[in-house]
Amino acid sequence: MAEKKVRFIIERQDGPNEKPYTQEFDVDYRPGLNVVAALMEIQKNPVTVDGKRVAPVVWECNCLEKVCGACMMVINGMARQACCALVDEIKQPIHLQPARTFPVIRDLLIDRSVMFESLKRIQGWVELDGSWDVKDAPIQNPYTAQTAYEISHCMTCGCCLEACPNVGPQSDFIGPAPTVQAYLFNLHPLGKFDAPKRLNALMEKGGITSCGNSQNCVEVCPKNIKLTTYLAQLNRDVNKQALRNIFNN
Amino acid sequence: MFNATFYLRRLHSLCGLLVLGMVLFEHIFTNSMAIFGPQALNGALAMMELIPKPIFLGLEVGGIAIPLLxxxxxxxxxxxxxxxxxxRFGYVRNWNFTLQRWTAWYLVVFLIWHVGYLRLYTKGVTGTPISYELLQNYFQSPIVVLLYVLGMFAAIFHFxxxxxxxxxxxGITKGPRAQTVVSYLSMCLCALLCLITLTFMGSYLI
Incomplete structure (x- = not known):
């Protein structure tokens, strides 16, 4: 009896400025097979369906449990994590593409450093002027702690940026993930002192005003962060900040 | 600090909803008079002529031309x-996002034609007043009717x-429930305004 195979159609690219091309690979099926595990099989034996031995497919992965965000790619047209994309649950043949919202380095490996730059831009950190023992430290607001916890799950995987029609080479929008991080740090008992700085950063070109309300971000977020709700909250905060900028000076 | 992008975007939003929304409602209201026959529409048009010329022109430039441009x-x-x-992402809101842009492209072309022909050429250059009879004559061509109905539908959906x-x-509607309710209500308004448009456009055919 012939073994069951899973067909992968992979969009490859040899370098940042090279032309993309596709190659097809067959991987032996096994229960619970996911896309990362299949890519590992291809890496062990990089032979296409035509029997040609090729360079192994390059991709990025790390935690293998949907926490680190590294293995985000476009699987059957959908931006998602490869490690939790179970072969049993998706349509075959399986199409893999790099998330082209970001610059492609090679094959499925992309350069997501733009998100780190955006986090620096919105001041995605808390300034500390000292340290405390636990009992003396400022406490989290218990009413917003759940929200802060939820937003802190963001792993800058970039799914929301890939799905957002307003993010890409044609636009300067920093995207939903870095924007919403501003709200997380504005909720922090010490971070809130820098809230005006973050809100002003969001008012700049490519900030929250570039959001077009397509709401794809909240649909694709693998961590189920209510991105559109926090974008609306930030819109509110930014409008108030604008009034303060106008009337407090 | 002065964030030009922010104020331009917010002005774009306000201008579209409040100013151009008013223009759209005025058009639908006046044109719907055609439902009640030629006298009703001509009466409504005559009412507008009662506004002194300089004020009317000021309204047209300040209330329509500049915001529209x-x-x-x-x-x-x-x-x-x-x-x-x-x-790739066929969610309702993403379709609306796309339609918002497609209707916008259609409206750019349609409004150049509509304003250019009816306001600038017919009323401005030839000095012919707009009347029921003129419009009825204009709408003899099924293509003109089709393009106008599409133009109205595009403007209504976009609004x-x-x-x-x-x-x-x-930041008025924050949570998904509030956003969904407003989106349902505005789509009901969309359907209603489209229906009114079909009715007054149809009245020229009878």
Missing amino acids: FHGIYGIYIALQAKNNPG CNGITTFCMTW
């Missing part, structure tokens, strides 16, 4: 920043979907 030109800039992807996104942009 700003909203249109800045809107083209915004539309060019989007790479519509409803084929009604604009209500939904306006509420998000200004």
Whole structure:
């Protein structure tokens, strides 16, 4: 009896400025097979369906449990994590593409450093002027702690940026993930002192005003962060900040 | 600090919903008089002629031309920043996002034709007053009727979907329930206004 195979159609690219091309690979099926595990099989034996031995497919992965965000790619047209994309649950043949919202380095490996730059831009950190023992430290607001916890799950995987029609080479929008991080740090008992700085950063070109309300971000977020709700909250905060900028000076 | 982008975007939003929304409502209201026959429409048009010429021209320039040009030109800039992807992500809101841009492109062309021919050429250059008879004659061509109905549908959808996104942009509706309710209500308004449009456009055919 012939073994069951899973067909992968992979969009490859040899370098940042090279032309993309596709190659097809067959991987032996096994229960619970996911896309990362299949890519590992291809890496062990990089032979296409035509029997040609090729360079192994390059991709990025790390935690293998949907926490680190590294293995985000476009699987059957959908931006998602490869490690939790179970072969049993998706349509075959399986199409893999790099998330082209970001610059492609090679094959499925992309350069997501733009998100780190955006986090620096919105001041995605808390300034500390000292340290405390636990009992003396400022406490989290218990009413917003759940929200802060939820937003802190963001792993800058970039799914929301890939799905957002307003993010890409044609636009300067920093995207939903870095924007919403501003709200997380504005909720922090010490971070809130820098809230005006973050809100002003969001008012700049490519900030929250570039959001077009397509709401794809909240649909694709693998961590189920209510991105559109926090974008609306930030819109509110930014409008108030604008009034303060106008009337407090 | 002065964030020009922020104020331009918010002005674009306000200008579209409040000013151009008013223009759309005025058009639908006046034109719907055609439902009650030629006298009713001509009467409504005569009422507008009662406004002194300089004030009327001021309203047309300040209340229509400038906001429309700003909203249109800045809107083209915004539309060019989007790479519509409803084929890959076929969610309702993403379709609305795409339709908002497609209707915008149609309206750019349609409004150049509509304003250029009826306001600037017919009323401005030849000095012919707009009347029921003129419009009825104009709407003898089925292609003109089709393009006008499409133009009205595009403007109405663009306005009604604009209500939904306006509420998000200004942080009025925050949670998904509030956003969905407003989106349903604005789509009901969209259907109603489209129906009124079909009725008054149809009245020229009878």
